[in-house]
Amino acid sequence: MSATAAGWLQVALLVIALVAVHKPLGDWMARVFTTDATPPLGQKWPFLPQGSRHWRVERLVYRAVGVDADAEQRWPVYLRSVLAFSLVSVLFLYLLQRVQQWLPLENDMAAVEPGSAWNTAISFVTNTNWQGYSGESTMGHLVQMAGLAVQNFVSAAVGIAVAIALVRGFARSGTDRLGNFWVDVTRAITRVLLPLATVAAVVLVLGGVVQNLSSGTDATTLAGATQFLPGGPVASQEAIKELGTNGGGFYNANSAHPFEGPSAWISLFQVFLLLVIPFSLPRTFGRMVGDRKQGYAIVGVMAGLAAASLALTSWAQARAGGAALQLAGAATEGQEVRFGGPLSALFGTATTLTSTGAVNSMHDSYTPTGGLLVMANMMLGEVAPGGVGSGLYGMLVLAVVAVFVAGLMVGRTPEYLGKKLGRREMTLASLYVLVTPVLVLTGTAVAVATDSGLGSLLNSGSHGLSEVLYAFTSASNNNGSAFAGLSANTPFYNTALGLSMAFGRFLPIVLVVALAGRLAAQGRAPVTAGTLPTHQPLFVGLLGAVVLVVVGLTYFPALALGPLAEALA
Amino acid sequence: MSALRSGRQLVAAVRALLVATVVLGLAYPLLMTGVAQLIAPARADGSLASVDGSVVGSSLIGQSFTDEDGDPLSEYFQSRPSALDYDGAASGGSNLGPNSDELVAAVGERRADVAAFNGVSESEVPADAVTASGSGLDPDISPEYAAIQVSRVAEARGVPVDDVQALVDEHTDGRDLGFIGAPHVRVLELNLALDQRLGASG
Numbered sequence: 046m047s048a049t050a051a052g053w054l055q056v057a058l059l060v061i062a063l064v065a066v067h068k069p070l071g072d073w074m075a076r077v078f079t080t081d082a083t084p085p086l087g088q089k090w091p092f093l094p095q096g097s098r099h100w101r102v103e104r105l106v107y108r109a110v111g112v113d114a115d116a117e118q119r120w121p122v123y124l125r126s127v128l129a130f131s132l133v134s135v136l137f138l139y140l141l142q143r144v145q146q147w148l149p150l151e152n153d154m155a156a157v158e159p160g161s162a163w164n165t166a167i168s169f170v171t172n173t174n175w176q177g178y179s180g181e182s183t184m185g186h187l188v189q190m191a192g193l194a195v196q197n198f199v200s201a202a203v204g205i206a207v208a209i210a211l212v213r214g215f216a217r218s219g220t221d222r223l224g225n226f227w228v229d230v231t232r233a234i235t236r237v238l239l240p241l242a243t244v245a246a247v248v249l250v251l252g253g254v255v256q257n258l259s260s261g262t263d264a265t266t267l268a269g270a271t272q273f274l275p276g277g278p279v280a281s282q283e284a285i286k287e288l289g290t291n292g293g294g295f296y297n298a299n300s301a302h303p304f305e306g307p308s309a310w311i312s313l314f315q316v317f318l319l320l321v322i323p324f325s326l327p328r329t330f331g332r333m334v335g336d337r338k339q340g341y342a343i344v345g346v347m348a349g350l351a352a353a354s355l356a357l358t359s360w361a362q363a364r365a366g367g368a369a370l371q372l373a374g375a376a377t378e379g380q381e382v383r384f385g386g387p388l389s390a391l392f393g394t395a396t397t398l399t400s401t402g403a404v405n406s407m408h409d410s411y412t413p414t415g416g417l418l419v420m421a422n423m424m425l426g427e428v429a430p431g432g433v434g435s436g437l438y439g440m441l442v443l444a445v446v447a448v449f450v451a452g453l454m455v456g457r458t459p460e461y462l463g464k465k466l467g468r469r470e471m472t473l474a475s476l477y478v479l480v481t482p483v484l485v486l487t488g489t490a491v492a493v494a495t496d497s498g499l500g501s502l503l504n505s506g507s508h509g510l511s512e513v514l515y516a517f518t519s520a521s522n523n524n525g526s527a528f529a530g531l532s533a534n535t536p537f538y539n540t541a542l543g544l545s546m547a548f549g550r551f552l553p554i555v556l557v558v559a560l561a562g563r564l565a566a567q568g569r570a571p572v573t574a575g576t577l578p579t580h581q582p583l584f585v586g587l588l589g590a591v592v593l594v595v596v597g598l599t600y601f602p603a604l605a606l607g608p609l610a611e612a613l614a
Numbered sequence: 615m616s617a618l619r620s621g622r623q624l625v626a627a628v629r630a631l632l633v634a635t636v637v638l639g640l641a642y643p644l645l646m647t648g649v650a651q652l653i654a655p656a657r658a659d660g661s662l663a664s665v666d667g668s669v670v671g672s673s674l675i676g677q678s679f680t681d682e683d684g685d686p687l688s689e690y691f692q693s694r695p696s697a698l699d700y701d702g703a704a705s706g707g708s709n710l711g712p713n714s715d716e717l718v719a720a721v722g723e724r725r726a727d728v729a730a731f732n733g734v735s736e737s738e739v740p741a742d743a744v745t746a747s748g749s750g751l752d753p754d755i756s757p758e759y760a761a762i763q764v765s766r767v768a769e770a771r772g773v774p775v776d777d778v779q780a781l782v783d784e785h786t787d788g789r790d791l792g793f794i795g796a797p798h799v800r801v802l803e804l805n806l807a808l809d810q811r812l813g814a815s816g
Contacts, residue, residue, distance in 0.1 A: 046793060054793040110630045122623070129623040133631050181703060191639030198638045199631075227626060234634075239642065246646045247653070253674060256650035256658040261703075264662070264669040266677045267805055268687060273703040274660055274672050281646035298705035301748035303674040304660060309795020365741075367712020372721045375741035379707035382694070382742050382754040383787075385796025407707035407748045416712070508711035530709035611713060 052359060052387025055313055059391070062317055063324050070321065071328025071340070077236045078209045078229060079333060099228075106231050117222035120562025123210055126226035127203060127554060131170050134196060138166040141192040145185045152185035152260045164539040169196035171550035172204055172432055174286070174293030174402055174525035175542060177534040181275050181296050186258060193293060194282040198242075201289030201322075202233035204434025207554050208326060209333075211438045214561030215462045216334045218569045223561055237322070238288060245284035245318055252314070253307030256280040279304055287318035290432040292402030292525045300392070300405040301381055309383050312405050316392055319401045323430035324348075326437040334462055338580035343440055345585045350429035350592060355394045358418045362390040366412030366612070376415065379407025390415065397422035400432030402525025409504075409512065409528040416528070417608035420515050423522045424600045425592055426481060432523060438557045440588075444579070445474045445560075447591040451577050451584075460576060463569035473560040480552045481521045482599040484545045488517035489603065497537035503530030507614070511607040516542060518600075521549035663802060665809075671802050676700055676753040679805060686731060688770035690805045691755070691763050691782075694742050695724055698750040707748045721745065734762045754798035757786055773812045781807050 046054075099107070099114055107114040118126065141148075142157035142165065157165065161178050168175040169192075178184070184193065206229035213223055250256050259276030266272050279295045283305055286293060300306040300315055324344060331340020363386055365371045370378060380389050389406035396403050397419040408419050422429075428439040445461055449471055452459030459466040466474075492498030492513045502509040515528040520542040527533070533542060570576075578584065650658035661673045671677050678700045679690035686692050693700065697708040710717040724744040729736040740758035760782050768775040785804040788797050 046789070048796065051789055051793040058794075106630075106633055109633050110626050112626050125623045126626070129627040130630060133624065133627040137631055137635075179704065179706070181705065190643040191635050194643065195631075195634050195639040199634050227630065230630070234638070239638070243642070243646070247649065250646075250650040250654050250658055253657045253661055255660045256647050257660070258647060259659070262660070262662065262669055264671045264677075264702075266671055266679075267690065267802070267809065268677070268679050268681065270678070272671060272675070272677050272700065274662070274669075274675060275702060276660065278643040278647055280650060280658070281643040296705045298707070298749040298751070301707070302705045303672075303676075303749060303751055303753055307661075307674050308790060310790040313790075313794050369710070369714055369717035369721055370712045370745075372718055372725075373741045373745050375745075376712070377741040378710065378712075378717065378745040379748045380745075381747050381749060381752050382756055382798045383752075383795050385789075388795055405748065407709055409709040409711060410707060410717075412712050503709055504711040504714055506713075508713060511711075528709070529706065530711070611711075614713070 048385060048387060049363065052391070055388060055391060056355065059313065059317055059320070063320060066321055067325040067328050070325040072332060074237060074325065074329040075332035077232050078224070078329070100235060103231055103235055107227065110227055112225070112227045114225060114228050117225050119221045120223050120558050123223045123226050124555060124558040127207065127558065128551065130199070130203065130230070131551065134170045134199065135166045138169060138192050138196060139163055141188055142166065145188045148185070148187050150185055150187040150258065154183060154185040157183060160536050160539040161534055164543045167543045167546050168525065169193050169291070169293060170200055171523050171546045172200035172289070172291055172400065172435065173520060173523040173546045173550070174291045175520050175527070175546060176293055176525070177539055179297035180294060186277055189282060189295060190278055194285060197282065197285040197289050197291040197293070198234055198238055199230065201238060201285070201291065201433040202230045204432055205233040205237070206230050206434070207557055208434035208437040211441055211557050211561040212330050212333045214564035215464060217565045218567060220565050221562070223558070223565055238285065242281070242284040242288055245288060246280045248314060249280040249283055249311065252311035254280040254283055254311065255304045275304065283315070284318070286403060287315045287401065288322065290319055290323065290399045290401040292396060294403060300403045301407070306381075306384075306405050309385070309388055312384055312388055312392060315403070316395045319399050319403065320395055320430065322433045323399055323436045326434065330437060330441070336580065339462065342580045342585050343437070343444065344430070346588045346592065347428065347430040347436070347440065349585070349589055350425065351394070351398050354398060354418060354422055354429070355391065358394045358415055359387060359390045361412050361414035361418060362386055364412065366414055370412055376412050379410035381406065393419050394422065396526055397524060398427070398429050398431070400427040400435060400522060400524045402519065404526055407529060408515070408526060409530045413608060413612035416511060417604065417612055419526070420511070420518055420608060421597065421604065423518045423524045424597060426596045427522045427524065428592060435523065439553070442474050442477045442557065442560070443591055443596070444588055445470065446478060446595060447584070447588040448577060448579065449474070450591060451587060457575055460570050461579060463572070464564050464567050465570055470560060470563055473556045473563070477553050477556045478595060481549055484521035484549050485514070485517045485600070486603060488521065488541055488545050489514050492517070492537075492541065495537070497535065501532040501535055501538060503532070507607050507610040511611065514603055514607050517545055520545040523550050663806060665806065670806070673800065673803050674753055675702060675751045677802060688731070688766055690808070691760060691767060691799070691801050693801050694752050694755055695744065695746045696750045696752070697746045700751060702751065705749050705751055707750060708746045732762045732766045738762055753800060753802060755801055757797050757799055760786070760799040767808070771808070771812055777812055778808070781811065
């Protein structure tokens with residue numbers, strides 16, 4: 046079988062698996078986050094019989110946390126809960142890294158440097174998992190397990206909670222209540238992330254991913270040299286790293302490391318894990334707003350953009366572009382033999398489209414066009430399908446913008462799902478769209494205008510600019526992958542990228558929760574002959590165009606100077 | 615009032631994080647470690663390969679088969695170039711860009727070296743033989759790279775080419791399920807088999 050045919054069969058298997066799983070998983074999540082004890086009229090919940098609203102273990106959690114799980118929050122309180130939880134998480138994770146040398150399972154690691162610890166704390170709390178450090182020489186097992194992996198769970202749960210709050214904004218009317226953040230986060234973990242991660246971790250172990258508490262083994266190689274073989278609780282972390290679209294590798298080489306990605310089928314399984322929740326959430330959305338077609342319109346846009354990106358990236362990577370790769374004969378630099386070209390391109394596309402940022406091949410050494418595409422994937426704002434939760438709320442905000450654009454064309458007050466989009470709503474949506482480009486372009490501009498920014502470049506010329514642009518794009522969009530030639534563990538980049546990650550995560554969340562609050566408070570406008578149908582191909586096309594034009598084109602000048610210049614050279 | 619409410623959320627946040635740390639940060643990974651050690655202890659410990667009771671490496675982790683001066687040992691199949699010389703305490707690729715002058719020079723030099731070492735023409739040297747992997751620990755080479763090494767290994771060991779070829783075939787994996795990933799030759803296991811079945815080196 047040719048490599049290309051095998052490559053597309055991999056994609057086909059992945060699509061079949063996602064199609065099969067999105068329905069039960071999406072329906073299940075809708076049930077998890079619907080407070081009503083009974084399903085909407087005429088609908089049946091899948092799985093478990095009707096029972097108590099809270100699981101017994103959840104009641105224990107609520108008692109420990111000290112919250113009334115049956116009291117819903119208004120949007121400012123919901124938002125304060127999100128921010129308080131994240132702030133406490135950053136401080137705790139920083140502290141844990143700074144004192145790891147005195148704790149058990151420290152694996153002989155010293156305290157992490159303050160700048161790096163600060164950057165890493167923000168990175169994991171914001172679901173970015175940008176890594177300025179190298180895992181095997183910086184983090185002890187305890188920090189990996191009790192610090193980083195915990196944030197892998199909870200940052201994903203926070204993303205889901207915020208998305209659900211926005212969905213409730215559309216689904217409810219005439220209320221000032223958005224739900225209870227603590228209940229949403231708890232359920233996201235107990236009913237979705239933890240069960241799935243447990244199953245995934247077992248599969249990973251069976252596939253060869255390591256899971257031990259050893260500090261490593263010294264081997265004497267056949268040639269007589271000594272080779273250190275690292276240990277670690279990797280599979281348990283790897284599972285949630287993909288499932289929560291986090292992406293922070295246990296080891297420096299991330300999923301390319303044979304202990305994290307031991308075989309091709311495991312790597313494909315990881316691609317499935319990182320796509321499965323983002324592609325299922327639109328179904329949840331459709332269920333919760335009472336019209337599954339609305340969910341399919343959203344997932345249609347996501348899938349269309351993802352398919353186009355995958356086709357282009359696979360095509361670009363199959364051709365050895367760039368002087369060095371042409372000389373080698375194929376784009377194998379930074380690529381593992383067991384994965385091969387098509388699976389590497391698939392992983393690279395999925396990880397940059399989902400804000401995961403895990404890698405099974407090194408993006409810095411991609412062909413010029415391939416490198417351009419993985420960067421452009423992130424620049425679309427991480428909505429196709431985007432991160433866990435953040436992809437859905439990002440796409441829904443863009444849907445609001447698309448409805449507004451359509452409203453301008455026909456001169457009507459725009460409505461989405463029966464909600465009028467007035468001046469306030471559009472202000473919030475517009476600010477949302479502006480946040481990331483401002484962070485990316487300002488950060489890149491400052492970096493290339495200062496010596497401390499330029500000093501970290503590995504490659505020169507347009508590829509050097511690409512390294513910086515990639516870093517700020519990745520940080521601001523909470524992706525976390527890198528053109529890793531950039532030496533980012535410097536005071537300048539630790540600070541600048543730390544700020545980009547924090548603002549890139551929390552400013553949009555503030556805007557989204559505020560928008561959700563306004564939407565929930567509204568009544569529902571009746572559907573009339575003049576209402577734009579938002580579940581039909583026309584709207585799918587319009588939304589796709591808005592993503593490409595409004596978001597993508599913002600970066601065109603910067604792309605022209607970096608990767609585009611390199612691809613055309 | 616607002617400050618009071620924020621304070622209440624902060625207290626809840628601290629308590630929630632403590633619960634999460636205990637459950638997700640300790641119980642979950644330790645439980646998974648227990649399960650892993652129960653159902654697949656060898657794999658959970660890193661698929662270690664041993665000879666006479668001493669660990670010679672991991673079948674998942676590549677190593678270099680070179681002498682003390684860094685010159686390739688002709689009786690072993692050679693691994694791919696590595697950005698960090700198969701140092702297991704680290705991992706990563708070169709991160710050189712596709713147009714990097716440094717990478718162009720390295721590829722050219724490796725191509726010449728590999729061709730000369732194996733006595734083949736430069737056009738027969740496959741891409742994986744002249745490029746570094748993403749992990750720096752790639753345990754595999756392509757079947758094409760193995761193919762150009764067979765005669766040289768057979769000659770160095772003074773054994774028939776067919777015997778070496780048979781071992782290469784035995785240690786070559788196709789794509790998983792026939793279509794996932796790419797065909798590859800497991801270098802460490804192949805070299806171990808050479809030592810065990812076609813006479814120890816040296």
